[in-house]
Amino acid sequence: xxxxxxxxxxxxxxxxxxxxxxxxxxxxxxxxxxxxxxxxxxxxxxxxxxxxxxxxxxxxxxxxxxxxxxxxxxxxxxxxxxxxxxxxxxxxxxxxxxxxxxxxxxxxxxxxxxxxxxxxxxxxxxxxxxxxxxxxxxxxxxxxxxxxxxxxxxxxxxxxxxxxxxxxxxxxxxxxxxxxxxxxxxxxxxxxxxxxxxxxxxxxxxxxxxxxxxxx
Ligand SMILES: *Cc1c(COP(=O)(O)O)cnc(C)c1O
Numbered sequence: 001x002x003x004x005x006x007x008x009x010x011x012x013x014x015x016x017x018x019x020x021x022x023x024x025x026x027x028x029x030x031x032x033x034x035x036x037x038x039x040x041x042x043x044x045x046x047x048x049x050x051x052x053x054x055x056x057x058x059x060x061x062x063x064x065x066x067x068x069x070x071x072x073x074x075x076x077x078x079x080x081x082x083x084x085x086x087x088x089x090x091x092x093x094x095x096x097x098x099x100x101x102x103x104x105x106x107x108x109x110x111x112x113x114x115x116x117x118x119x120x121x122x123x124x125x126x127x128x129x130x131x132x133x134x135x136x137x138x139x140x141x142x143x144x145x146x147x148x149x150x151x152x153x154x155x156x157x158x159x160x161x162x163x164x165x166x167x168x169x170x171x172x173x174x175x176x177x178x179x180x181x182x183x184x185x186x187x188x189x190x191x192x193x194x195x196x197x198x199x200x201x202x203x204x205x206x207x208x209x210x211x212x213x214x215x216x
Pocket of ligand 1: 029031052076077160190191192206208209
């Protein structure tokens with residue numbers, strides 16, 4: 001069995017071998033894992049981690065972030081607006097910006113705390129009823145609102161494609177939407193499909209189980 005650092009480096013070398021046009025950032029998705037399991041990768045010097053629950057992120061990362069300002073935390077899970085204020089305190093990036101009410105609370109909270117987070121707008125590319133994300137036909141208006149009315153720093157789009165065999169098609173569509181908004185970054189790709197995502201221009205991939213092992 002290989003170690004966490006070896007598995008992480010294997011992903012890095014796979015990425016480098018594909019010679020991506022842009023720099024690809026690996027977000028090591030550490031949700032559900034305790035800090036002692038994650039520590040080898042922190043000690044190795046990796047700085048980007050992903051969590052999907054505000055409280056869990058707080059408990060796990062508050063102290064370590066005070067000691068190490070290089071650590072950047074990414075919120076990748078559904079964010080309720082009543083947790084937005086706490087999210088702004090602990091996270092550096094939010095990948096799940098998906099409605100106006102949430103955007104308003106985030107903008108107000110970061111102004112109050114004198115912070116400026118980086119955001120991805122989550123897109124519901126498959127128009128799935130049960131999935132969060134901005135519908136494609138509302139994306140332009142929502143993007144304008146976030147950037148022009150409330151001054152959120154939007155890096156790009158984020159997608160969790162439908163769970164079927166058409167992942168590449170969805171990656172391609174999101175890449176085109178991202179380009180139409182002239183955005184530089186794109187958050188897509190997980191353990192099973194990160195290489196496909198990179199082929200379609202992902203600059204932030206969110207990889208959990210392939211690094212840390214399966215979650216119970
Ligand atoms: C859990 C999660 C991941 C990581 O999934 P793996 O398959 O373990 O790599 C990526 N993105 C989101 C939004 C997640 O919730």
